[in-house]
Amino acid sequence: MGKNKLGLVKEMIENTAAYDDIASEDATDESMLDENVIDFHEGLKTHQKIKNAYVGSLSALSKNSAKVVFQTTYEMAVDDLGLVHNGFIFGAAEYAAVAAINEANLVIIGCRSKFFAPARVGDIISFEAKGRFEEARKREVKVIGIINEIKVFEGVFQAVLLEHHILETKLDDLQANLAKEFA
Numbered sequence: 001m002g003k004n005k006l007g008l009v010k011e012m013i014e015n016t017a018a019y020d021d022i023a024s025e026d027a028t029d030e031s032m033l034d035e036n037v038i039d040f041h042e043g044l045k046t047h048q049k050i051k052n053a054y055v056g057s058l059s060a061l062s063k064n065s066a067k068v069v070f071q072t073t074y075e076m077a078v079d080d081l082g083l084v085h086n087g088f089i090f091g092a093a094e095y096a097a098v099a100a101i102n103e104a105n106l107v108i109i110g111c112r113s114k115f116f117a118p119a120r121v122g123d124i125i126s127f128e129a130k131g132r133f134e135e136a137r138k139r140e141v142k143v144i145g146i147i148n149e150i151k152v153f154e155g156v157f158q159a160v161l162l163e164h165h166i167l168e169t170k171l172d173d174l175q176a177n178l179a180k181e182f183a
Helices: 005-014 019-023 030-036 086-101 170-181
Strands: 057-062 065-071 106-115 122-130 138-147 152-163
Touching: 005 138, 019 106, 086 106, 086 122, 086 152, 122 152
Parallel strands: none
Antiparallel strands: 057 065, 065 122, 106 152, 122 138, 138 152
16 A cells, blocks of 8 residues: 555655755756756746746746746755745745736735645756636636656636736725625
8 A cells, every 4th residue: 555645755854865965966956957948038027027046937938828947945945954945936836827827917816725745955846837717807827836747836826917016006996806806
């Protein structure tokens, strides 16, 4: 009979290299990501000033679809074993979601997500995002994150397209518009 999830996670943690072991690896491995990713940033209508070091780089962009490649770094670690904080993984997934919608005045308003396995320093996570409801103001995007053919993240992001940038929108108008969308 197969191992339960807890047993698999414990085995993964026990077989994970220590943070210090990873730190001593050749620096050329860290630059591998930059050499293999084409810059799709020019076609992006949203999040144009985002720092790719924190959320990954677009590797594909088409209507209602985006792929992001994200390499974890030492700055993302929460302990000496190199466990990466899930907030960075979530941020990369959210970036894939907004890229898939690719509209200027887009706001993520919710997400249902699950983390299936941990990430460690040096992991490369591939995120694939597929959008739905392309003609509506309210959109939904499913994002899956994979490390070495193992699903580590899955989320469904809800977004709303606004007429103006959210920081230029009056709070009362925004609340009224959202109330209409969800009525």
